[in-house]
Amino acid sequence: MQWCNLPDPLVVIVGPTAVGKTDAALRLAEALNAEIVSADSRLFYRGMDIGTAKPSLAERQRVPHHLIDVCNPDETWSLPVFQQAAKEAIDGIYSRGRLPLLVGGTGQYVRAVIEGWESPAQEADVRMRRVLERWAAEIGPVELHRRLAVLDPVAAGRILPGNIRRTIRALEVIFSTGKRFNDQRTKRGSAYSLLIVGLRRPRSEVYARVDARIDQMVANGLLAEVRGLLVRGYSAQLPSMSAIGYREMVAVLEERMTLADAVVSMKSLTHQYVRRQANWFKESDPSIHWFDAGTDCLDAMVRLIHSCADWIPRESGTAA
Secondary structure, eight states: OTTOOSSSEEEEEEOOTTSSHHHHHHHHHHHHTEEEEEOOGGGGBTTOOTTTTOOOHHHHHHSOEESSSOBOTTOOOOHHHHHHHHHHHHHHHHHTTOEEEEEOSOHHHHHHHHHTEEOOOOOOOHHHHHHHHHHHHHHOHHHHHHHHHHHOHHHHHTSOTTOHHHHHHHHHHHHHHSSOGGGGOEEOOOSSEEEEEEEEOOHHHHHHHHHHHHHHHHHTTHHHHHHHHHHTTOOTTSGGGGSTTHHHHHHHHTTSSOHHHHHHHHHHHHHHHHHHHHHHSOTTOTTEEEEETTSOOHHHHHHHHHOGGGOBOOOTTOOO
16 A cells, blocks of 8 residues: 555554544545544444434545444443454455554553454353342442452553443453453454554643533433433443443433533543543553644644554564
């Protein structure tokens, strides 16, 4: 491909929620004849559009997007399923002679693709999971997360305290195997020649953009979107409905929370999420080329992508 002489080139765009990844990816894709592969786990679900800040239909018509609206809210995409789907999407982009852009803020999904993760082949322990679910109901999600932090601080640091499903899964693997969840993951190495681009803004600016985005979500009808999902028969207990914004709107509909309090909670939890995203992609990481999102950095990003000198070749012997 004329823009890179390395095998299987993959440009990765990372950064916190609301930093401006969607706009940057669209502009880069148009400049580079590229297609976008989403690595945002919130965008998988059909009908969950407002609360996920999903790219609009107009934006998806500008540039082909992959792994958006690929399942219903009552279906669960595991990490291995995502990895296989991402590989197939990227291979399809290569077959069309185009450049794939992997874009997202879900750190474990991005890392799984670019580092070739192999998750522990640990089958679900149904009895253990039920015990942990009862324990979670007794002590609450925050306390359950604190217990995980004692046993596996790295895994806990990458899971939001309110994400009961992932907290229970990590504890289930620990209790079933006697090993920390994070220690059981292996890495094959990248199957791609990588260029990782990071977008950053001052933390206070990111928070302000998060808050404005949440206010806009509510104004655009997030409450009605969640009501519609419940009316269609999707349970409020589904993992997809535990996402920030959706669980708060459920609480409003069930009159357990006012809309004003829900908005405050959404903003606070998203600020926490932004801080956790920084654990996955640090500004001190020498493999990431950081750009200030508040500037017109498109030309500089395009020059970097065209320059193959700063790309990381895939490891010798790694399967494509």
